[in-house]
Amino acid sequence: MTEEILLNVSGVNKRFGGLQALSDVSLQITKGQIYGLIGPNGAGKTTFFNVITGLYQPDTGSFELAGQPYFPSAPHQVAKAGIARTFQNIRLFGDMTAMENVMVGRHVRTHQGLIGAILRHSAARREEEEIKRRAMDLLDFVGIAPIAHRTARHLSYGDQRRLEIARALATDPKLLALDEPAAGMNPTEKLALRELLVKIQRNGTTILLIEHDVKLMMGLCDRITVLDYGKPIAEGLPSEVKNNPAVIEAYLGGAH
Numbered sequence: 001m002t003e004e005i006l007l008n009v010s011g012v013n014k015r016f017g018g019l020q021a022l023s024d025v026s027l028q029i030t031k032g033q034i035y036g037l038i039g040p041n042g043a044g045k046t047t048f049f050n051v052i053t054g055l056y057q058p059d060t061g062s063f064e065l066a067g068q069p070y071f072p073s074a075p076h077q078v079a080k081a082g083i084a085r086t087f088q089n090i091r092l093f094g095d096m097t098a099m100e101n102v103m104v105g106r107h108v109r110t111h112q113g114l115i116g117a118i119l120r121h122s123a124a125r126r127e128e129e130e131i132k133r134r135a136m137d138l139l140d141f142v143g144i145a146p147i148a149h150r151t152a153r154h155l156s157y158g159d160q161r162r163l164e165i166a167r168a169l170a171t172d173p174k175l176l177a178l179d180e181p182a183a184g185m186n187p188t189e190k191l192a193l194r195e196l197l198v199k200i201q202r203n204g205t206t207i208l209l210i211e212h213d214v215k216l217m218m219g220l221c222d223r224i225t226v227l228d229y230g231k232p233i234a235e236g237l238p239s240e241v242k243n244n245p246a247v248i249e250a251y252l253g254g255a256h
């Protein structure tokens, strides 16, 4: 069986003034994988996320998503193309309920749009009901349905992270890109997060993951790329990457 490439990124460079933040970064993510991006602080992981989700324009680079040429432009277009992401620092609408936060994510995939919803055409009303049902299903899927009507700012840290994931899933992404989803979590929350990510993978969504918890990454990812000073220094199975001398040096030695 040939494996289908979901995201093919080739030759990405990104410079900020005198700093080469990404240096000829290429990677291929196969459909259905949990793909990890690791590296010391400042290695360029978030910059890579920002490039593939249209927040930063790369200096060079070519991209294909599900076999189609893809150019990450405005974040809204990126979501439509099939990539959803979360952020290192949680970005929820704090005064909206958990349910409303997920409904906002869902509007990317709807026909009537926000104007229709405001004017409340009957088609828009039907669609709104459908959006609510789907939002509730997603909250249930990530394990926070009982707090659907609580405002986001009053949720625990772990639940806010789950809510961000539910909101991203509401766009029906082909690729879910998670920037440090376990940051600040205690060991119990991390274990639950791990179970959730495996469940998302089983449901057919491909995941790209940045995470500092190397132990978590080694146990979870199908493949890993390691960045150091913007350059890919290793790529492969977790067991290969873990024993790679350049990776050990990047983590233990150097000025990081």
Ligand SMILES: Nc1ncnc2c1ncn2[C@@H]1O[C@H](COP(=O)(O)OP(=O)(O)OP(=O)(O)O)[C@@H](O)[C@H]1O
Binding pocket: 016, 019, 021, 039, 040, 041, 042, 043, 044, 045, 046, 047, 048
């Ligand atoms: N908008 C920007 N302007 C200037 N420099 C930037 C910008 N964004 C990132 N950088 C720099 O690019 C380099 C890579 O940063 P990036 O945040 O991508 O690293 P990272 O691997 O995600 O780090 P961390 O693990 O600490 O989050 C850093 O030196 C950072 O200071």
